[in-house]
Amino acid sequence: MNKLDTNYKNTWCPGCGNFGILVAFKNAILNEDLNKMAIVSGIGCHAKIVDYINVNSFYSLHGRGIPAAEGIKLANPEMKVIAFSGDGDSLDEGISHLIHAAKRNADITVILHNNRLFALTTGQFTAVSIEGFKGKSTPMGAPESPLNPLELMLASNATFIARSYSGNIKHLEETFKRAIAHKGFSIVEVIEPCVSFLNTTEFYNKATYVLKDDKLESREEALKKIREWNYEENGEKIPLGVFYEVSKESFCERVLINKKEETVEQVLEELI
Amino acid sequence: MKDFTILVGGQAGQGSRKAGLVIAKILNSLGYRIFIYDDYQSLIRGGHSFSKIRVSDKKVEGQSEQVDYIIALDQLTVDKHLKDLKESGIVIFNSDKVIFDKGLGVNSEVIAKEEGGSLIMANTAMISAFAKTIGIDFELLKNVFQKEFKKGLDVNLKIAERVYLEVEEKTKTEKLDNKILPLITGNEALALGATKAGLDIYYAYPMTPATSILHFLAEHKLGVETIQLENEISVIIAALGSAYAGKRSMVGTSGGGFALMTEGISFATIAEIPVVIVNSQRTGPATGVPTYSGQSDLNFILNAGHGDIVKFTIAPSNASECYEWGGRTLNLAWKYQTPAVVLIDKEISESTFNLEINTKIEQENNSLWNQEGDYRRYEITDNGISPLAFPGNGVVVKTTSYEHDQNGLTAEESEEDITAMQEKRLRKFESMQEEVDNMEDAIKIFGKKDSKNILVTFGSSTSPSIEAAENFDLKVVQIIVMEPFPIIQVTEAIGEDATNVICVEQNALGQLASLLSKNGIEANELILKYSSRALQKGEIEDLLKEIL
Numbered sequence: 010m011n012k013l014d015t016n017y018k019n020t021w022c023p024g025c026g027n028f029g030i031l032v033a034f035k036n037a038i039l040n041e042d043l044n045k046m047a048i049v050s051g052i053g054c055h056a057k058i059v060d061y062i063n064v065n066s067f068y069s070l071h072g073r074g075i076p077a078a079e080g081i082k083l084a085n086p087e088m089k090v091i092a093f094s095g096d097g098d099s100l101d102e103g104i105s106h107l108i109h110a111a112k113r114n115a116d117i118t119v120i121l122h123n124n125r126l127f128a129l130t131t132g133q134f135t136a137v138s139i140e141g142f143k144g145k146s147t148p149m150g151a152p153e154s155p156l157n158p159l160e161l162m163l164a165s166n167a168t169f170i171a172r173s174y175s176g177n178i179k180h181l182e183e184t185f186k187r188a189i190a191h192k193g194f195s196i197v198e199v200i201e202p203c204v205s206f207l208n209t210t211e212f213y214n215k216a217t218y219v220l221k222d223d224k225l226e227s228r229e230e231a232l233k234k235i236r237e238w239n240y241e242e243n244g245e246k247i248p249l250g251v252f253y254e255v256s257k258e259s260f261c262e263r264v265l266i267n268k269k270e271e272t273v274e275q276v277l278e279e280l281i
Numbered sequence: 282m283k284d285f286t287i288l289v290g291g292q293a294g295q296g297s298r299k300a301g302l303v304i305a306k307i308l309n310s311l312g313y314r315i316f317i318y319d320d321y322q323s324l325i326r327g328g329h330s331f332s333k334i335r336v337s338d339k340k341v342e343g344q345s346e347q348v349d350y351i352i353a354l355d356q357l358t359v360d361k362h363l364k365d366l367k368e369s370g371i372v373i374f375n376s377d378k379v380i381f382d383k384g385l386g387v388n389s390e391v392i393a394k395e396e397g398g399s400l401i402m403a404n405t406a407m408i409s410a411f412a413k414t415i416g417i418d419f420e421l422l423k424n425v426f427q428k429e430f431k432k433g434l435d436v437n438l439k440i441a442e443r444v445y446l447e448v449e450e451k452t453k454t455e456k457l458d459n460k461i462l463p464l465i466t467g468n469e470a471l472a473l474g475a476t477k478a479g480l481d482i483y484y485a486y487p488m489t490p491a492t493s494i495l496h497f498l499a500e501h502k503l504g505v506e507t508i509q510l511e512n513e514i515s516v517i518i519a520a521l522g523s524a525y526a527g528k529r530s531m532v533g534t535s536g537g538g539f540a541l542m543t544e545g546i547s548f549a550t551i552a553e554i555p556v557v558i559v560n561s562q563r564t565g566p567a568t569g570v571p572t573y574s575g576q577s578d579l580n581f582i583l584n585a586g587h588g589d590i591v592k593f594t595i596a597p598s599n600a601s602e603c604y605e606w607g608g609r610t611l612n613l614a615w616k617y618q619t620p621a622v623v624l625i626d627k628e629i630s631e632s633t634f635n636l637e638i639n640t641k642i643e644q645e646n647n648s649l650w651n652q653e654g655d656y657r658r659y660e661i662t663d664n665g666i667s668p669l670a671f672p673g674n675g676v677v678v679k680t681t682s683y684e685h686d687q688n689g690l691t692a693e694e695s696e697e698d699i700t701a702m703q704e705k706r707l708r709k710f711e712s713m714q715e716e717v718d719n720m721e722d723a724i725k726i727f728g729k730k731d732s733k734n735i736l737v738t739f740g741s742s743t744s745p746s747i748e749a750a751e752n753f754d755l756k757v758v759q760i761i762v763m764e765p766f767p768i769i770q771v772t773e774a775i776g777e778d779a780t781n782v783i784c785v786e787q788n789a790l791g792q793l794a795s796l797l798s799k800n801g802i803e804a805n806e807l808i809l810k811y812s813s814r815a816l817q818k819g820e821i822e823d824l825l826k827e828i829l
Contacts, residue, residue, distance in 0.1 A: 064677060068680065076518040077518050079515075080530070085526045085673055088526065265506055267499075269502065
């Protein structure tokens, strides 16, 4: 047994994309100081990952992994904090937290498991499902068109934006390492099939290709890369890679300023 | 006994609150006891704002209905409040804005301008006119100004001096032999008490009447980080994240924000994460009457969160109790690794009191892991408390919103594990109940101790109840710890042969009476107020005349 494993029984479906994420993540953190790391999850299939890794973990509520991660980081800025999330988790229930964490450059890494539906509740559409997706709640097809989550992240001033694919473990591992090393807010969207409700394996295997790093500081270039695939399934190519990376003061650096310069007794003295 | 009230009013933006505070500070420095009620509407400019400063030679912690002085910056102040002025009362008014045929008119705005000041400095002229009227020494006025007006001190002093010379002294105000006490709002006192108990981080989303906790902690460098987040959900969850990482966290809101936080209460209960939530009530339901008071969140607070939950709910009634229980509640939350609510309301949060510190508050660390052997976050123990360790300290700490085994891993399959963990928490709830059973000051008793007529009350209904009880020789039982319920103390205090058990509370359903009833104590009368304005001693007295 790897020191990173718990002996907890894995309950993902055989062939689930999450296995790729689990393997790649464990590889990515092998050389990290695990005592100074905390992993966080919301609720959903993605979230079970915290039970499978023997690292400090905070298994939060649905949609609420990101604020928990921010709270951990603010309490102990020495920790590396990684929040696993899902598309239902952070693009539906907790989307406001995702936007604000990116906007304030919270010093956390978000790994967004994007299988493009609610899987643990047995298959309903999410914010990134294809229009017309026939889930149990929309037998006539989902009435909304999908959101491009990385475009949203760029608009929210995220300082590290990447996409990877659960079927490309080497790329995943490299991307995770870079995201964790980034100071400030980093997000890695991991597109993955849901073998039970939306098996996109074949499509993703064909459509994905790895982009080389290019003009990572350019918003315009990032937008082009991000818009190359608009979450449809009509023969487009899906770029993987780091699309955008800039350096900016992190939220912890900006906000943790309240030095202890006065005592309660001094304040009370002033109030006389 | 000396007990008088000054009402200072004007439009929002005219500085009536500041004027009231300066007057209070002047009288406070002479040893008088002070209570200031601040009244304002949900707007930034215009409208009508006023402060009522009650001044006494003995402790005062609530308003009086009638006033002895009206200081009017605008016409509305006279028009609205003249009915509350005692016959012997005096109106001091800004004659540039107010037409009135009696009292003392001071052309405050003209004077402010002539002395090189701005329009808002008319309030300085009014302060000075009042101070001279009641025979305050100018040197004293000057001292207080030096502390209170950091900007524009010279101009303010020029205005004050000119008015002081023009106005006639009507009475003398003696210096008293009392110890001078700080003047502080309930919110500020609560923040300081929590700070004494080791508060590290305060998270909030602005919401009246809790907002000034955030402002106060942000303004002072007490070593407490203040973080404003996008909504109350992120506020409570981030606080839980910080507590998991070992930092003492508190959040503050009012009923509407608390509603959003309830999922966090449920989470904190199963995950056993300490957090203090301040809920300062305003008039509900929903947006209600947002800048006014009430006590209608009690049922909701006691029942917040899905699942089997016992937490602490503590209801202080004034600044001194806010200071004490701000600290004690934080310590309790950490001792029992539980959410704990401090339940106050607008009347406590935003009113200004004299602070008396009777209990030493310091950080207590009593459920920390001793660093021996293997660590299990949710170790099964006799008292239900599992030793607490934090990430970063050499052991793996796993916490979760799922039901879990002792290691903090999800327990869905084993009925045995699930039952064992629920029962561990049940034993912890019993330990919490024992803690309250042994707390002599979970309730307070006032008035005539052997009276068979008993007022039962909590929070801001306490002070007017104590004052009303004096004239009727009643006993007053103030419940401070509302959950776990101090049944032993309350049962003993009320006794078995009470003639009247009268609940005094500021809501429409009699929520305190319901709480008593749930604990086997039946109130036979209710004194309720739900008009959004604070309950007054006189109103209680009128109803008592009917009941007794």
